[in-house]
Amino acid sequence: MRWAEPAWLSLLILAPLPWLWERSRPRLAWPTLAPFAGAGRGWAARLAWLPTLHLSLTIAGMAVALARPQTVGGRVRVAAKGVAIVVAIDRSSSMKAADFADGIAKLTRLDAAKRTLSRFISGRPDDAIGVVAFANYPDPTCPVTLAHDVALQAVAALSPAVGPEDGTNLGDALAQSLDYLRKAPAVSRVLVLLSDGHNDPNVPHPLDPRAAARLAQELGVTLHTIAVGGPGGVIHEPDAASGLPVAAEVGGPDLALLADLARLGGGKAFRATDAKSLDAVFAAIDAMEKTTITDTILTRYHERFAPWAVAALVCLMFQRWMRGGRLARLP
Numbered sequence: 001m002r003w004a005e006p007a008w009l010s011l012l013i014l015a016p017l018p019w020l021w022e023r024s025r026p027r028l029a030w031p032t033l034a035p036f037a038g039a040g041r042g043w044a045a046r047l048a049w050l051p052t053l054h055l056s057l058t059i060a061g062m063a064v065a066l067a068r069p070q071t072v073g074g075r076v077r078v079a080a081k082g083v084a085i086v087v088a089i090d091r092s093s094s095m096k097a098a099d100f101a102d103g104i105a106k107l108t109r110l111d112a113a114k115r116t117l118s119r120f121i122s123g124r125p126d127d128a129i130g131v132v133a134f135a136n137y138p139d140p141t142c143p144v145t146l147a148h149d150v151a152l153q154a155v156a157a158l159s160p161a162v163g164p165e166d167g168t169n170l171g172d173a174l175a176q177s178l179d180y181l182r183k184a185p186a187v188s189r190v191l192v193l194l195s196d197g198h199n200d201p202n203v204p205h206p207l208d209p210r211a212a213a214r215l216a217q218e219l220g221v222t223l224h225t226i227a228v229g230g231p232g233g234v235i236h237e238p239d240a241a242s243g244l245p246v247a248a249e250v251g252g253p254d255l256a257l258l259a260d261l262a263r264l265g266g267g268k269a270f271r272a273t274d275a276k277s278l279d280a281v282f283a284a285i286d287a288m289e290k291t292t293i294t295d296t297i298l299t300r301y302h303e304r305f306a307p308w309a310v311a312a313l314v315c316l317m318f319q320r321w322m323r324g325g326r327l328a329r330l331p
Contacts, residue, residue: 001071002301008066011059018055054319061312069308070301083289084144084184086130086177087120089113090195090228091158093135093166094250097196099230102275109196109229112275114155117194120282121151130180133158136167136202138176144184168197170261171207174216174223181221189221190289193261196229198254209257213264222289223265226281227253228272 003009095110102112121129129151130144142154161167174193181189199209216223231252255271262269270285272278 001069001304004068004070004301004303006067008063008068011063011066015056015060015063017059018052022052051319051322054315054322057315058312058319061308061315065305065308065312067305069304071304072301083124083127083188083190084130084181085124085127085190085192085289086132086144086180087117087192087194088132088134088138088173088177089117089155089158090168090173090197091133091135091139091161092168092197093160093162094168094197094229096160097229097250100228100273100275100278107275110158110160112278113194113228114158116275116278116282117155118152119279120286121148121155123286124148128184130177130184131155132173132177132180134169134173134176135161135165136169137165138169138173140176140180144180164202167200167202168195169201169203169206170195170199170209170257171212172201172203174209174212174261175207178212178216178219178221182219188289189219190267190285191216191221191223191265192226192285193223193258194226194228195258196227196253197251199257209261210264213261216265221265222267223262224267224270224285225258225262225265226270226272226278227255227258228278229253230273 090113091110095113096108098106098108100107100109100112107115117131125148128144128146129142129148131142131151131154133139133141141158142151145151170193174191177191177193181191213223229252253271255269259269268284268288270281272281
């Protein structure tokens with residue numbers, strides 16, 4: 001708890017005044033009290049101090065209320081001009097290849113990428129992060145945002161492309177990612193391209209990935225590339241006639257192209273062939289691309305003065321009620 005106006009607490013020194021006034025007020029002098037010696041004290045005499053107590057409590061309650069006690073109601077992160085990061089993640093059917101070792105288990109390339117990307121997002125609370133998933137077409141999955149719970153939900157919902165969606169369109173994916181970054185209010189902009197295949201779009205007039213990488217450099221965006229998966233893998237697709245799953249071989253990443261894109265974009269090219277090495281790649285990117293400007297944390301407070309004000313009013317009402325009855329005093 002905190003005090004918004006702590007100076008008002010100095011009024012607490014006035015709380016003993018009713019007691020001092022009660023002791024110093026003028027009293028009538030009786031010649032003798034001998035006739036009342038055996039009568040004893042009635043309840044009114046025994047409780048004569050209650051009005052004074054309630055008046056003191058009224059003063060104390062008002063002093064606390066005026067000081068405005070507050071409790072923390074929450075904290076809000078305010079966007080700062082830090083690092084804006086967009087991760088373009090391949091979701092073509094080849095990402096279903098389960099060739100990522102994770103201890104004794106095997107993960108698909110996409111599952112390993114989703115898990116590591118989620119950790120990366122959670123570890124960058126001060127940066128605005130966006131996600132573009134792509135296959136034959138880029139999908140603006142999550143714009144650049146500080147609301148990382150939105151980005152994490154978008155990553156968790158990613159699934160491999162099927163049917164006409166399938167393909168690998170690196171150029172258009174980079175263009176969509178650059179459009180996100182172009183609008184981001186940040187000092188530093190970073191694009192991470194994660195893919196396991198060759199550039200093989202099945203769309204009219206696709207953008208050349210190298211042209212997109214050069215555009216990134218012109219826009220001041222640092223482009224890192226991550227090649228995921230081994231030189232080849234196996235996925236299981238349903239047979240067109242029987243509907244039963246049939247094993248199909250898929251190729252590995254185009255290492256030469258991804259290295260060239262990173263060079264043109266002023267970044268670095270990485271390779272990940274298992275879950276551990278993919279974690280290490282994102283850790284390396286995290287170490288390189290750090291926020292240099294601290295963001296601002298605003299704290300919301302709940303006002304807690306009302307109960308004290310109400311208590312002071314109730315005490316005052318009791319004091320006036322008692323002074324008007326059997327506990328009334330003579331001048």
